[in-house]
Amino acid sequence: MKVILKEDVKALGKKGKVCEVSDGYARNFLIPRGLAVEATQGNVQDLVHKQKQEELRKQKEKQAALDLSQRIENMDIIVKVKVGEKGRLFGSVTNKEIAEVLEKEYQLKLDKRKIEVKEPIKGLGEYQVTVKLHFEVTANLKIKIEAQ
Template identity: 45%
Template sequence: MKVLLLENVKGLGKAGEVKEVADGYARNYLIPRGMAVPATPENLSQAEYKKRIQEAKMKRLAEDMQALAEALSEITLTFKVKVGEKDKLFGSITNAEIALALERQLGRPFDKHKVELEEPIKQLGIYSVPIRLMPGLVAQVRVVVEKED
């Protein structure tokens, strides 16, 4: 029996693929659990339609993320902090603080997990901080850490 997979099935295939499986496996396992549907022309055309909609959404998302990456590359975040001896910061600047500053500057929520700061910033200076917006798209934000007056 040919089935259209609705989700990834380990050892069988990925969502959207058409696979030939044993009748009993399809009727007793895949179809009742909502993992697949019979590969009828109606189901195939509906799956193709959903696939086109999903591709259009992904294309729009990629365009939006590219525009955001360009906007982020123009941003400079300035942090004024208290320092001790040898210009060492009291505390540090973390990815959460950078994400919060980006939220304020952009006026929209920003996930701290997108900020790829290897370790918190503990010295004065200028840093280039990578922001992973989506797989294959990384923007750089300039972060300036200055001494508080």
């Protein structure tokens, strides 16, 4: 009997795969537990339609990330901080502070975990940080640290 997996099954495969299994295994184990449905013509067409919709959604997400990446690449962010003697900062500029400036000044809401600061920013000047927008799309953000 052919079945379509609704969830990942260890011995058979991943969600959405069409598998050939014995009738007893399908009727007594997979279907009652909601792990699979019978692969009728209607169910197969439904699966194909869902896969196309998922692919379209992923393409839209990636395109939105690319657009945002272009917007971020052209930005110059200015972060004003308190400075002590010799231009040293009190503490350092973190990804949280950068995310707050982006939201406040540019109305761009980014999760602080997506902003990667490679080494701590402890002085005045220009720095570059990486922003992960999508698992395939990253952007470089230019930050200028100035005294208040």
